[in-house]
Amino acid sequence: MKVYIESDNIISPLGFTTGENFSALLECRSGIKFHKDKKYSQNDFYAAIIDDIALDDHFSEIADPTGYTRFEKLCISSIAGALKQSSVDIESHRTVIILSTTKGNIDYLSETSETLNPKVYLWNTAKFLKEYFKSRNDVLVVSTACISGISALLMGQRLIQSGIYDNAVVCGCDIFSSFVLSGFQSFQAISHSPCRPFDADRSGISLGEGCGTLILTNSKPEKSSINIRISGGAISNDANHISGPSRTGDGLTIAIDKAMGEAVFSPDVIDFISAHGTATPYNDEMEAIAFATSGLLKSSVNSLKGYFGHTLGAAGTIESIVTLESMRQNVVIKSIGYETSGVSQELNVAKSNIQTQLTHCLKTASGFGGGNAAIVFSKVENE
Amino acid sequence: MNSRITQYCIIRNGKIFLNGEEFFSNDIAESPLVFFKSALKHLNISYPKFYKMDSLSKLAFLASEVILIQDKARGSFPNDRVALVLSNSVSCLDTDVEYQKSISDRNNYYPSPALFVYTLPNIMIGEICIRNKYQGENIFFCSEAFNADLIYSYVNMLLQTNKADKCITGWIDFLGNSYEAVLFLIEREGNSNTIEFNIENLNKLYKGI
Known part of the structure; x- marks a missing residue:
């Protein structure tokens, strides 16, 4: 059985659609900027962070941004964006949503396990998305560090090929946080300039945030050439x-x-x-x-x-x-x-x-x- | 032909069960970590890396050692035919909280890379792979409760499409003082006097003790 990609969406500092993002890449524009923000770190750093106001502006076309976490806003915007150009019915019992994330709503984490905000449980985020999109099936969560996104895509492909579902909405999302930044800083792994993959002068990573959604299906899409x-x-x-x-x-x-x-x-x-x-x-x-x-x-x-x-x-x-x-x-x-x-x-x-x-x-x-x-x-x- | 559940291990309330029989008990241990340490001693394992692991990885490691106890060849050669499919409800929140403590006070700021690396739930898979030289398929799912349907579907697909010959799968949960491990060894060509691998049996064994 063949599994096709029917539709997709990227939310990043470079735009709110795949088209906007790809145009930026063609023009060689980077989303990585210099930041001096004590909310995240005492030290200056380079990172690709989505502008709060731009995100809320974009999100308000879908719903009132108040009452949603940053992570939720990213996932909802991206899944909604991918659905816009899709013929897949997200409410069908033949469609599954798969969420790929390392940390979910990590910005809601407290310092004791007795007082955990329910939002930090990944299964709870999955439940939230299930209810928001009226999915018939439970939203599945894959969390395998940096390979989560490809793992989730392969899981979607495999569940479709096994005949369990016809369609999979695969959403990968992580937000920028002091939690993750401090961790990579402690590893001495953050680059002091925008990161330079494969270059002789590379000196570490730049962190980013964003969300990418792909809709997989077993029926060959007819609309595109x-x-x-x-x-x-x-x-x-x-x-x-x-x-x-x-x-x-x-x-x-x-x-x-x-x-x-x-x-x-x-x-x-x-x-x-x-x-x-x-x-x-x-x-x-x-x-x-x-x-x-x-x-x-x-x-x-x-x-x-x-x-x-x-x-x-x-x-x-x-x-x-x-x-x-x-x-x-x-x-x-x-x-x-x-x-x-x-x-x-x-x-x-x-x-x-x-x-x-x-x-x-x-x-x-x-x-x-x-x-x-x-x-x-x-x-x-x-x- | 259906695959078989050839070994299974349950760790709860200071007791370890292997294939339904009590394997080790220390229900007077004052904390889960003391219990885990005593279990490692009972298994007669000398593995210094164990002491560097976070609680979740320790629990996963112990359960994997118990179900692999009869496999004398493991670890002696790289093996990409064994898969790992683990799940839980709390991800690695126990370690997340501990790490968060180390960064939330500006005047008492001590993030450690050795702790930060455990703020990912798939690290326990890496630990089992390192111990046994397993290089095969691996994935971690998070769900509110033990999800036999999902585990069965995914593991069965791996075995039936020849992506693996064996799979270590199950549930490894740890937060605060509460913990639970239910781990299964599934083999495509398992002995026919073992338990059939299906959703009903997974649920039955999970609830079992």
Whole structure:
């Protein structure tokens, strides 16, 4: 059974639709800005944060923003945005909503477990979305650190292929918080300038926030001339370290090779890889080794972290949507922040926007806990 | 052919049960962590990494050690044919709260990377993978209560589509002083005198003791 992507939406500092976001990327505009905000940190930092007023303005077209948390506003806006161009009925018993997030409403966390605000339970956020969108099925929550988004997409694809549902609304979301910023600061992992994936001068990540929603379906969408389907995917574990990437890249290689195996592709048909590319020294090197081991050095590569920052549970969905839009428009987006190679393998990192035929593309992610995920998107031209 | 539940472990109220039989008991332990430590000692495991783990990972680690007790070959070679599918209701809120304490007071600000890394619920999966060199499929779900339907659907799909030969799956919950672990080993080619893998049996075993 084939699983197609019918519709999608991105909410980020760069816009409130996939179109707005993609236009910004084509113009090489980044959402990462310098911030001096004591609410988040005593120190200055770079991050991609959505403007509060812009978010409320956008949200007020849907509902009154008061009474909703930031996380809820992002999820509702993005799911509603994706539904606008979709023929999928979110209230059908054949449709499931899958939420991908690492921390949900983390800004409501207290300091004791006795006084927890109910909003911090991820299942409660799922319940909220179920009620808001009048979903017949429980909203499923996937939380696997930085690979959450791709894991949720693969879960959607697999549940549809198993015949359990016909449609899946996959929403990846995380907000910017002092909780996560302080954690990465404690790891000395935050870059002192906008992050520079795969570059020789890279020095760590920039954080971001956002939401990306994709609607998956088993019936071939008729409205568009170009359809894209999920042709393969796999999840693996490094079994090496809970916070450090594997030196050999073997975990990511396993995920990529299995994903391509499921798609029945050899590496030379992969036109483009949307890498995880966090811009930490070890992560990018690990990915480069894995791409080389999997025979993917000819494919164009980019990382979108220089535009959106690392959006954690949203990264896999937002970056997959950009990959889909790249395929529709046949353009590889410039990997912003990259000038000189800083990895041991000769990757084909995009130094400018490249107009080229894109038929099969790979999206990967790796993260804390040793998880790796890979998904292959393939174009299906309509007759 | 249906897959089988070849081993299952339940950890509740200071007791550990393996395949329905009491395996270890220390219900006088003054805290869950004291109980976990005594269980590790009973298992006769020397694994220094255990002491660095947060409570959720400790609980997951213990349950996995119990259901894998007969598997002498594990950990001696990398294995990408074993999957992990874990779930709970509280994610890693126990550690989230502890970490939040370390950053909420500007004058007493001490965020630690060793603690921060455990503010992700999938870290317990990573710990089990490291211990056993498991490199296969893995995922974590959060649901209000034990969801046998979801676990069955997803694990059955992994086994039937040949994405894994075996799967460690179940429920690992820890918050404050309350905890619960119910972990199953599911094998596609499990012995026919074991329990059939289906939703009804998952629910029955979960409620069992």
